[in-house]
Amino acid sequence: MNENLTATPGQTIGPFYGYALPYERDHELVPPTHPQAVRLHGTVYDGPGTPVPDALLEIRQADRSGVVPVIEGSLRRDGTVFTGWGRCATDPGGRYSFTTVEPGPAREGAAAFFAVTIFARGLLNRLFTRAYVPGDTEGLAADALLSGLDDERRRSLLAVREADGSLRFDIRFQGDRETVFLTFPRHEE
Amino acid sequence: MDGQDTISNEIAQIHGTARGETQPRLDFPPYRSSLLRHPTKALHLAAPEECELMAPVFGYSDVNPVEADLTIQNGGDPIGERITVRGRLLDGDGHPVRHQLVEIWQANAAGRYIHKRDQHPAPVDPHFTGAGRCLTGEDGSYAFTTIRPGPYPWRNHRNAWRPAHIHFSLFGTDFTQRMITQMYFPADPLFGLDPIYQAITDHEARDRLVAAYDHDLSSPEWSLGYRWDIVLTGSHATPVEPGAS
Numbered sequence: 001m002n003e004n005l006t007a008t009p010g011q012t013i014g015p016f017y018g019y020a021l022p023y024e025r026d027h028e029l030v031p032p033t034h035p036q037a038v039r040l041h042g043t044v045y046d047g048p049g050t051p052v053p054d055a056l057l058e059i060r061q062a063d064r065s066g067v068v069p070v071i072e073g074s075l076r077r078d079g080t081v082f083t084g085w086g087r088c089a090t091d092p093g094g095r096y097s098f099t100t101v102e103p104g105p106a107r108e109g110a111a112a113f114f115a116v117t118i119f120a121r122g123l124l125n126r127l128f129t130r131a132y133v134p135g136d137t138e139g140l141a142a143d144a145l146l147s148g149l150d151d152e153r154r155r156s157l158l159a160v161r162e163a164d165g166s167l168r169f170d171i172r173f174q175g176d177r178e179t180v181f182l183t184f185p186r187h188e189e
Numbered sequence: 190m191d192g193q194d195t196i197s198n199e200i201a202q203i204h205g206t207a208r209g210e211t212q213p214r215l216d217f218p219p220y221r222s223s224l225l226r227h228p229t230k231a232l233h234l235a236a237p238e239e240c241e242l243m244a245p246v247f248g249y250s251d252v253n254p255v256e257a258d259l260t261i262q263n264g265g266d267p268i269g270e271r272i273t274v275r276g277r278l279l280d281g282d283g284h285p286v287r288h289q290l291v292e293i294w295q296a297n298a299a300g301r302y303i304h305k306r307d308q309h310p311a312p313v314d315p316h317f318t319g320a321g322r323c324l325t326g327e328d329g330s331y332a333f334t335t336i337r338p339g340p341y342p343w344r345n346h347r348n349a350w351r352p353a354h355i356h357f358s359l360f361g362t363d364f365t366q367r368m369i370t371q372m373y374f375p376a377d378p379l380f381g382l383d384p385i386y387q388a389i390t391d392h393e394a395r396d397r398l399v400a401a402y403d404h405d406l407s408s409p410e411w412s413l414g415y416r417w418d419i420v421l422t423g424s425h426a427t428p429v430e431p432g433a434s
Binding site for chain 1: 211212213214215217220222223224225226227228229230232233234235236237238239240241243244245246247248250251252279281282283290292293294296302303304305306307318319320322356358364365367368369370371385386388389394395397398419420421422423424425
C-alpha cells in the first residue's frame with residue numbers, strides 16, 4: 001500500500017536552537033580517552049569566508065570495521081556504546097569538533113566517509129555532504145561520487161590529515177572552494 | 190534597513206515566476222541571512238550508501254516520556270494558552286515512522302526565547318523553557334503538551350515579525366530523510382509578510398506547515414488541540430512484498 005505523499009517543506013533552524021538541540025557529550029561518539037579516538041573538526045564559512053557561529057552539524061558513520069551501528073543511546077551517552085551518530089554546534093569562531101573513531105569501508109574496496117548534515121540560521125533547508133577519510137588511494141579513486149567531480153570540487157569532500165593525526169573538514173557555503181552538497185534520488189518527488 | 194514594502198515586493202516578484210517548488214528555495218534574497226549562506230552550485234545527485242541509508246535510532250534510554258510535556262518542566266504553570274499538538278510522522282510512501290525521535294523548541298507566550306541571544310523586551314517566563322522531546326508510537330504518532338508561542342520581532346527588515354511557530358527536528362528511517370522545519374498556527378496575519386515562510390514559493394506546499402485546529406483534540410476546561418502530520422522524503426529501503434518470507 002504505497003501512496004506517494006509530497007514531503008513537508010523544511011525551514012531554517014533559526015538562531016535559537018542552542019538551548020534545545022545541543023546536549024551533554026553530543027559531539028563525543030567515543031570518549032576522548034578511547035584508544036582509537038580521533039577528532040573530526042573544522043570551520044564552517046559563509047560566502048566571503050566569515051566563520052558561521054550559529055551552524056549545527058550532525059554526522060552518521062560506520063565503526064572501524066565498516067558496520068553502521070543501529071543502537072540507541074546517543075542522547076545519554078554512557079561511554080561504552082558506539083551509536084555512530086553525533087551532533088555539534090559551531091562555536092563563536094565557527095568551529096566544530098567531534099571525537100569519534102575513523103569509519104572503515106562499508107564494503108570491500110569502498111571509500112570510507114562520514115555522512116554530514118548541516119543546519120544554520122540563514123540556511124532555509126538542511127544540506128547534506130560527505131567527509132571522506134583520506135589515504136585509501138584505490139578506494140577513493142573507485143568512488144562513484146568522487147569520480148563524477150572535477151579535481152577542485154572533489155577536493156572539497158576530502159578530509160585533511162593534520163599533523164596531530166586529527167581529520168580537518170572545513171565547510172564552505174559559497175566561493176571558489178564551495179563544498180559539494182548532495183541531493184538524493186527521492187528528495188525531489 | 191529595508192521596510193516591509195521592499196521585502197513584500199521582492200517576495201511577490203519571485204513568486205510571480207516560480208512554479209511547483211515544494212521545498213523552500215535556499216537562495217531567497219528577501220530572507221537577508223540567506224544571501225551569504227546558500228550554495229551557489231546545484232546540489233549534486235548521489236546514490237545513498239550504507240551510513241546514509243540508516244538513520245540513528247533512539248529509545249527510552251534516550252528520552253524520558255515526561256519530556257513531551259513542556260508545561261511541567263520548571264516547577265510551576267507557565268503563562269499562556271495551554272495546547273496539545275498531535276500528529277503522525279510518515280515517510281514519502283505513507284508508512285509510519287515508528288519509535289523515532291522528535292525534538293521541538295519554541296518561544297514562550299510573550300514571544301521570548303530563553304536563548305541568551307534573544308534580547309527583545311518581552312518577559313522571560315520562569316516556568317517555561319520551551320524545549321521538548323518524544324518518541325513516535327507504533328503508528329508514527331507524536332504528541333506534545335505546551336503553551337501557544339507568541340510572534341516575535343527580528344531584524345531582517347524594519348518592523349519584521351515572525352509568525353508564531355514551533356520548531357520541529359525530525360529523523361526518518363534513512364539518514365537522507367533528516368529534516369528540520371517549523372509548524373505554524375492557522376490564519377496567522379503575519380504569513381504574507383514573512384520571508385522565511387514565503388521562501389516556499391508554492392502556496393499548497395506552504396500550507397503543509399500550518400497545523401489545523403481540531404476540536405476533538407481539545408480537552409474540556411484544560412487545553413486546545415492542534416493536529417499536524419509530517420511527511421518525510423521517501424525511504425530508499427527495498428519495499429517488502431506482501432507475502433514475502
